[in-house]
Amino acid sequence: MNASGWITRSVSRLRPGSDAAEVKKPAASEAKPKPAPKVAATVGPRPLAERLEATLRRHGEALAPRALRRALTELQAVVDSSVSEVEAGRRAHAVVKWYAGRELDERRDVWLLMSERFAPDLQKVSSARDRHGAAMGTPDEAQAEVHLRRALVSPRARLLQRFAIDPDGMRFLVDLRAELLPHLKGDRRLLPLDAELEHLFSTWFDVAFLDLRRISWDSPASLIEKLIQYEAVHDIKSWADVKNRLDSDRRCYGFFHPRLPNTPLIFVEVALVDHISEGIVPLLDEAAAPVKHDRATTAIFYSISNTQNGLRGVSFGDSLIKRVVEELQKEMPRLKIFATLSPVPGFRGWLAKNAGSLLERLDEKRATELGRVIGSLPPTAERVLAAAEEASALDAKSPVRQLLMNAAAEYLGRATAEGKPVDPVARFHLGNGARVERLNWAGDPSPKGLKQSYGLMVNYLYDLKRLDKHRALLAQGKVAVSGEVDDLFLKG
The missing domain is CATH 3.40.630.150 (Malonyl-CoA decarboxylase, catalytic domain)
Structure with a gap:
């Protein structure tokens, strides 16, 4: 057999579903009906640990094993306890830049790495739990609790905290979770990462660290554009519409975070009127005459919009209303009634x-x-x-x-x-x-x-x-x- 024939034969054997019998057919007298092939059981995706040890990428996998191992190494470098916070932030920034150029399936692999490879040390957790149980009711109980709490802190939390060092890190993490959320039902392996992010966000975005700011027609155009973009209750149709919502008898307030200074996390639109409104059309009527301050007795909250899907589960809407009520009472003591005009979506x-x-x-x-x-x-x-x-x-x-x-x-x-x-x-x-x-x-x-x-x-x-x-x-x-x-x- 010449070289060309040998290569053709060998390559045919590497193709999916190939059979050496297709190269050399048996004689008609030797041919026998083959039994029906067994249908292989449906298998799920290859475990991450197996992929990290592999050489070749399988069909349907995003990052090749070599790229997956490199990504893991880069993430481990971010969380390395031997480097300074400044260096960790620099490394995190490099990962953020690399991540930005990845396709969705490749990003899913990064999520899996964060979720599975940075979990708490189960042996340390088990030991700390046993120690705490044994110390209950003794003078050592408090110290045992401290030890257990430290054991429960995952390297994943440290990793995410170091991403937040970078000026763009908070934006990166919020957007990452927003992209992650729709995939949780289909891949429960991602649940630990989501839970870790939600827990950290509940602390980082506590109302004690948020600024309440009034948004007016004099606010920067880029900020007003965000109102148009994120309005979730009554769509803003034009600049004239948004100007009407920011008129003298209207108020708009939002909560802002220092690391996301130009984006309201949540905002509320308020109409200052002389009665409890029964319909949204008069409130949005651009031709309606503004109500004078000395006649307004009622504040109607007619739209509340969350702007960041990545902060789902982090509650600050109730605090926003309370803070806004306080601000309005200071400005207009005549206001006595605070009510909403709300949709009934379900x-x-x-x-x-x-x-x-x-x-x-x-x-x-x-x-x-x-x-x-x-x-x-x-x-x-x-x-x-x-x-x-x-x-x-x-x-x-x-x-x-x-x-x-x-x-x-x-x-x-x-x-x-x-x-x-x-x-x-x-x-x-x-x-x-x-x-x-x-x-x-x-x-x-x-x-x-x-x-x-x-x-x-x-x-x-x-x-x-x-x-x-x-x-x-x-x-x-x-x-x-x-x-x-x-x-x-x-x-x-």
Whole structure:
């Protein structure tokens, strides 16, 4: 066999699914039917430890073993206890620059390295736990606890802390977690890294270290652009729109972190009016005349937006509202009422699942009236939900509209899970001590409002003298509501 033939034969054997029999076919008399090949069991991704020891990259893997080992070495160099903080920051900066040029799958490999290769020393943790258990009730208990706490601190925490030394390190870590979060359900190996980041962020972004700043039309254009970018409740449509939201009868405040000085972590938009607002359209009307300071008695919080997905789980919204209330009271002592005009984002989905059980609670008279309107006796959930699609056309006496108001009251005032409101916005405000004050039909007639809640909006009232009382009620699984909302509950 010549060299060309030998190479062709050898290469064919290296191809997936190749068989030497394909090179040299047996004679017809020798040919026998082959048994059906066994289907290999589906296997998951190759463990990280195995990849680090390997030579070749398998199909579907991002970083080759050699690159993976180099990345691990660079990360270990950052956390090296023998180098100064300045040098560690320099090394971290180099990793950040390299990471910025990686594709998503390659970044996932870096996350795995951080998550798996910088875990606490299990032997030290076990020893410290045993020592602590043995010391309970003795004079050595306090020292044993200190020893256990130190053993539980992972090299991963030290690694992340050293990334934060770099001026761009905090931005890097927040963005890293934002990119990491959607992948947690699909790869539970990443959970330790996420938990470590959330724990560190809860300390680094504690409200004690945040600055409250008013954002006005005189603020830098780059900052106002961020309001447009991050507004999550009522989209800002133009510069005229944002100027209206920063007018003389409006206020906007945000929390800022010293390491992210030009980005509000969360901001709240406030309207200064003379009554509790029942709809968002008048508040966003660019042609409306501003309310004079000496006439404003009510502050309406109509939009609260978190800007950093990477800080999910870090709570500072309640502190923002409290701080803003204090600032407004200092500036305008006439303000006596503090309330929200809030969306009800989960209502439509909840009603789709619970319409049938709500209908069963209607008395015969109401069920008959409703059934006649929707063309079904007895009324069915399917017909009710179909009629609700025309919510904007329903008049005040419509049985369908009345049922939607009843259902919204049930959703906000009684629908709980593990003692907490199921609606995310309600959970936030009620957890801060507010109460459900009033439901507003057609409060948000925009496509988004109709999609979320058939246009319904709600006012949460912050009665500053009863916040603790309302929190105590919620701790018992009870939601504080006004008499007006209480009257909307179904009695059956």
